[in-house]
Amino acid sequence: MRNHPPKFFRQLLTFYLFCFGLLCSFSQDKNKTEHVILISCDGLRPDAVEFLGEKWAPNFYRIIKEGAHTHNARTDFNYTVTLPNHTCMLTGRGVLGEAGHAWIENSTPKIGQILHRNKKAYIVSAFDVAHDQGLKTALFSSKGKFVLYDLSYNDRIGRADTQGEDNGKDKIDHYHFNAKTEELIKSFTESLAKTPYGFSMLHLRDPDTAGHANGWDIQPKSVYISAVSKMNWIIGKLFDFIDTNEQMKGKTALIITADHGGRLRTKTHTKSDEKLNYTIPFYVWGPDVSPGNELYKINPSSRKDPGDKNPKYESDGLQPIRNGDAGNLAMSLLGLHAIDGSTINSKQDLNVKAPQKAEGN
Ligand SMILES: [Zn+2]
Numbered sequence: 153m154r155n156h157p158p159k160f161f162r163q164l165l166t167f168y169l170f171c172f173g174l175l176c177s178f179s180q181d182k183n184k185t186e187h188v189i190l191i192s193c194d195g196l197r198p199d200a201v202e203f204l205g206e207k208w209a210p211n212f213y214r215i216i217k218e219g220a221h222t223h224n225a226r227t228d229f230n231y232t233v234t235l236p237n238h239t240c241m242l243t244g245r246g247v248l249g250e251a252g253h254a255w256i257e258n259s260t261p262k263i264g265q266i267l268h269r270n271k272k273a274y275i276v277s278a279f280d281v282a283h284d285q286g287l288k289t290a291l292f293s294s295k296g297k298f299v300l301y302d303l304s305y306n307d308r309i310g311r312a313d314t315q316g317e318d319n320g321k322d323k324i325d326h327y328h329f330n331a332k333t334e335e336l337i338k339s340f341t342e343s344l345a346k347t348p349y350g351f352s353m354l355h356l357r358d359p360d361t362a363g364h365a366n367g368w369d370i371q372p373k374s375v376y377i378s379a380v381s382k383m384n385w386i387i388g389k390l391f392d393f394i395d396t397n398e399q400m401k402g403k404t405a406l407i408i409t410a411d412h413g414g415r416l417r418t419k420t421h422t423k424s425d426e427k428l429n430y431t432i433p434f435y436v437w438g439p440d441v442s443p444g445n446e447l448y449k450i451n452p453s454s455r456k457d458p459g460d461k462n463p464k465y466e467s468d469g470l471q472p473i474r475n476g477d478a479g480n481l482a483m484s485l486l487g488l489h490a491i492d493g494s495t496i497n498s499k500q501d502l503n504v505k506a507p508q509k510a511e512g513n
Contacts, residue, residue, distance in 0.1 A: 405438025
């Protein structure tokens, strides 16, 4: 009988050690990312970033060096225009088909036009998932037609929050429009300083505006290249903010992509089977992203570099990385579930960490 107390304490100690180990393994698995900023550079071609190079686009190259990227991502299969592709990013759906979000318009929505009425079903977005989990959300846009999202996810139209605490139907806490991106980035960082949004989207129009006016012209000092250089400047402003903000430093991830590319001669990007229109960049940077990786190289079992093609969604074999991956990647970085109804990256299997080396190797 005298042996019982020590045995009991040994068992208790073993139990505590077990719990401690469990906690340690949980904390290792838990993401550090508390804020995701999804940035869309409208009409950004990856070869424009390569043309500028590290010397003239140091902030893009900081992301390439410290994060994961590909310069061969894809738009939607059927559409290479602005609103349909941004809707892909936000909903994790393609445009057409049964699962598609069905938004094919690309001008400012007319009165009463919203995503759900058009689809005749509620289209869940990354804003819904993040907001319903208690995160603050924002959309800062440089084109007025992005009001589509504010109209589709406001306090009248947004779905009821049935998960845990009721965070309300207005899924976008702050919507802000300003066509001048040098002012927009200032408003955005000032707003972030007050409210470090869990999930926010920043839309930057300049490469598209330059492309439509003078063509997607990859030449020194062309209007288009100057606009891409301005994107680098704006990302630098955002880095300056994140690097010095105690609430966001070390806890913020950036996802940067584009809605489409564009061409020199036609000054357009509507032809969806044109390589220069459907080839876009995709960058990820943050505390849960391992440095210096090309995304196809670290996703050999789930994604395939499409070469010059844009494969159909239903084609055999692996899909390319698309701008539509962004929404569910943002959710997975934040430790949130996939966007309801999404089909692109719905398994949240786009990996942004280098594969762990097997033990003993
Ligand atoms: Zn666009």
